[in-house]
Amino acid sequence: MPLRFHNTLTQQTQVFEPLEGNLVRMYTCGPTVYDFAHIGNFRTFVFYDILRRWLRLSGYKLDHVMNITDVDDKIIRNATALGQSLGQYTDTYTKAFLDDCATLRLERPERLARATEHIPQMAAAIKKLEDTGYTYRSDGSIYFRIAKFPEYGKLSHNDFSGIVSGARVDVDEYEKNDARDFALWKAPKPGEFNWDTEVGTGRPGWHIECSVMAVQYLGATLDLHAGGVDLVFPHHENEIAQSEALTGKQFARYWMHSEFLLVDGQKMSKSLGNFYTLRDLFGKGFTPESVRYLLASVPYRKGLNFTFDGLTSSKTAIERLRNFKHRLDTAKLAPGLGEAIQSLAVASLKQFRDAMDDDLNTAEALGAVFEFLREANTALDAGTFLEDNRAAALELLNLFDAVFEILVPAEQAGAIPAEEVESLIAARTAAKKARDFAKSDAIRNELLEKGVILEDTKEGVRWKRK
Numbered sequence: 424m425p426l427r428f429h430n431t432l433t434q435q436t437q438v439f440e441p442l443e444g445n446l447v448r449m450y451t452c453g454p455t456v457y458d459f460a461h462i463g464n465f466r467t468f469v470f471y472d473i474l475r476r477w478l479r480l481s482g483y484k485l486d487h488v489m490n491i492t493d494v495d496d497k498i499i500r501n502a503t504a505l506g507q508s509l510g511q512y513t514d515t516y517t518k519a520f521l522d523d524c525a526t527l528r529l530e531r532p533e534r535l536a537r538a539t540e541h542i543p544q545m546a547a548a549i550k551k552l553e554d555t556g557y558t559y560r561s562d563g564s565i566y567f568r569i570a571k572f573p574e575y576g577k578l579s580h581n582d583f584s585g586i587v588s589g590a591r592v593d594v595d596e597y598e599k600n601d602a603r604d605f606a607l608w609k610a611p612k613p614g615e616f617n618w619d620t621e622v623g624t625g626r627p628g629w630h631i632e633c634s635v636m637a638v639q640y641l642g643a644t645l646d647l648h649a650g651g652v653d654l655v656f657p658h659h660e661n662e663i664a665q666s667e668a669l670t671g672k673q674f675a676r677y678w679m680h681s682e683f684l685l686v687d688g689q690k691m692s693k694s695l696g697n698f699y700t701l702r703d704l705f706g707k708g709f710t711p712e713s714v715r716y717l718l719a720s721v722p723y724r725k726g727l728n729f730t731f732d733g734l735t736s737s738k739t740a741i742e743r744l745r746n747f748k749h750r751l752d753t754a755k756l757a758p759g760l761g762e763a764i765q766s767l768a769v770a771s772l773k774q775f776r777d778a779m780d781d782d783l784n785t786a787e788a789l790g791a792v793f794e795f796l797r798e799a800n801t802a803l804d805a806g807t808f809l810e811d812n813r814a815a816a817l818e819l820l821n822l823f824d825a826v827f828e829i830l831v832p833a834e835q836a837g838a839i840p841a842e843e844v845e846s847l848i849a850a851r852t853a854a855k856k857a858r859d860f861a862k863s864d865a866i867r868n869e870l871l872e873k874g875v876i877l878e879d880t881k882e883g884v885r886w887k888r889k
């Protein structure tokens with residue numbers, strides 16, 4: 424089955440094909456760096472990561488841009504209260520965000536774009552919108568006149584045709600029933616941070632940054648645009664209006680939105696105070712891999728209720744997978760190919776791929792892996808899992824880990840791979856046979872230094888990591 428994504432724009436699950444060859448031009452809305460991100464935010468960033476990985480594993484090249492919102496109402500309020508410059512304030516949280524992403528093993532987009540580094544380009548875009556009649560000024564601010572863009576509402580599937588033209592909204596976030604002309608440029612306020620630009624002094628509204636940076640780096644039409652479901656309205660609706668008014672072309676062909684991380688049925692959010700940061704969870708002894716696994720294990724379009732039991736189950740699931748991998752790496756197997764387990768390995772690999780191709784159904788993909796794990800463990804116990812079954816089983820686990828990436832514990836990341844351990848053990852066995860004990864001891868010590876402990880048993884050499 425070809426790769427399919429649910430497109431918010433068409434409200435359908437569609438075969439995904441980029442506009443040009445195998446290059447995917449994608450844009451995802453990044454963090455507002457006004458505080459530490461919480462794991463609700465990270466559900467969305469883990470979704471971007473899984474999306475990236477599956478596109479790559481499907482043979483696509485990526486050109487992915489993500490913005491860092493480093494100027495908005497909340498940032499200005501907090502930086503001002505602390506008497507810090509915007510840069511001072513946002514650098515702290517930008518760095519914390521990028522550190523957290525690395526800890527969660529999130530792939531970096533090809534480009535991170537900071538809003539404050541694109542102010543002249545935003546001003547130029549606003550000027551162009553003014554010149555083409557999409558805007559009006561009021562009290563030093565510039566507003567987008569949504570009545571000039573009849574398709575307004577096409578992403579959120581709302582009919583906004585009846586709204587009062589000229590009614591304005593100055594805040595960055597608002598509800599659907601409050602749809603009004605939104606600020607592209609905000610008038611300077613005493614004591615606030617301002618920029619002098621060709622459209623005047625002031626600062627940009629939140630929405631314009633994404634339109635401008637997306638089009639600047641990726642061209643008028645993106646293959647894919649993603650974000651959390653809370654961004655559909657007004658943010659993405661406004662991005663479409665601005666971009667399409669600017670270029671006259673379709674802005675993004677596929678729109679993907681991830682559902683919320685919930686706590687007791689409510690969105691995890693700063694404002695409700697029901698949130699955890701990664702630091703909170705590490706403080707309680709949970710690992711980054713458990714958080715990553717939990718956030719990745721539920722398909723992105725399903726709400727995910729956060730519980731500590733869920734995190735603990737993730738930990739158990741990871742242990743089972745790691746034990747199985749270790750068993751596959753180290754088991755001494757009889758020669759030959761067990762037919763039944765081989766067909767299951769092939770079927771599970773296909774089921775994994777089909778599930779991911781089906782709008783990134785990670786739960787079903789995991790189901791395929793665990794079913795195989797169960798059967799393979801039984802076959803290993805029974806001696807019906809044979810040497811030539813190892814490759815297909817490892818292929819499944821490797822594909823799983825290319826997406827989920829939890830098999831190697833953080834403290835062992837960069838550790839010596841199992842294949843290398845095996846070949847050093849073989850060299851040591853050969854040295855012993857040749858009675859070159861100096862060499863066999865040297866190899867044992869080399870492995871020990873690399874964190875691998877050997878144990879000589881009647882059945883041969885067993886090994887484990889420290």
Ligand code: AMP
Pocket residue numbers: 452453454455456462463464465466467650651652653654681682683684685690691692
């Ligand atoms: P912000 O830093 O507030 O701009 O949010 C960054 C991203 O996190 C946005 O794409 C939001 O949609 C997303 N987000 C915020 N809260 C949650 C949540 N509870 N679950 C999933 N995604 C969220």
Ligand code: ZN
Pocket residue numbers: 451452453633658662
């Ligand atoms: Zn955006």
